[in-house]
Amino acid sequence: MAYGTALAVLADPTRRQVFERLRGGPRPVNIIAHGLPVSRPAVSQHLKVLKDAGLVEERSEGVRRLYSLRREGLMELREWLDSFWGDALDAFKLEAERSYRLKKRDK
């Protein structure tokens, strides 16, 4: 039931912002917190929650701790979502690929 955890963890807007800031690659807490509307400790707490949920991983580098995305943590949630399209799934996949190609093109 790990998709339930992922849902709960990503439901919080601030925590989702923290998560999204990791798209561009590993970042230290300092940088992640900069510009966010909450304090640095709050970001630390969010990162802990994200880490416990398997959505983020941590690597120590000297005094810094670099956090990065764990996309695998999203897999179960994705599969759960998929499960709502029964036999329509194939058609949906085609649609998803189409919109993906469109996005790719006008980049």
Added chain:
Amino acid sequence: MAYGTALAVLADPTRRQVFERLRGGPRPVNIIAHGLPVSRPAVSQHLKVLKDAGLVEERSEGVRRLYSLRREGLMELREWLDSFWGDALDAFKLEAERSYRLKKRDK
């Protein structure tokens, strides 16, 4: 940012149960509530939230109100999830299709 709403709404386990009970087709509140660990009014409230989020739709039939899934309400969330696999998306799609075929086979 409707995917944020979907995340928040589906984060609650009870509400998710309500949502999942609609997989089998439209159902009245009565039936949905039966067997759930909460009262019927609680289910009504959950259904309202789900409806406001566009995840569920309601059709009146006499004194009954039939609620059913709105899968389109999940689309934005799905696209947001997709966006985490950059160029690896194609590879992932193949993987998703593979596991889907497997599931289909041993049904």
Added chain:
DNA sequence: ACTGAATGTAAGTCATGACTTACCGTTAGT
């Protein structure tokens, strides 16, 4: 018209969890 089934809504309670500030540990540089 009355009754009962089905459901929404109001009001109030209570737990959870997202913050804050204060503090502590650890590493790097001088």
Added chain:
DNA sequence: ACTAACGGTAAGTCATGACTTACATTCAGT
């Protein structure tokens, strides 16, 4: 060794939201 930067943790506050019970509403059947 001192100091400053980096970051995790403790403790306490406060708002949100998931429940409950009680009540109001609406339709179907007799």
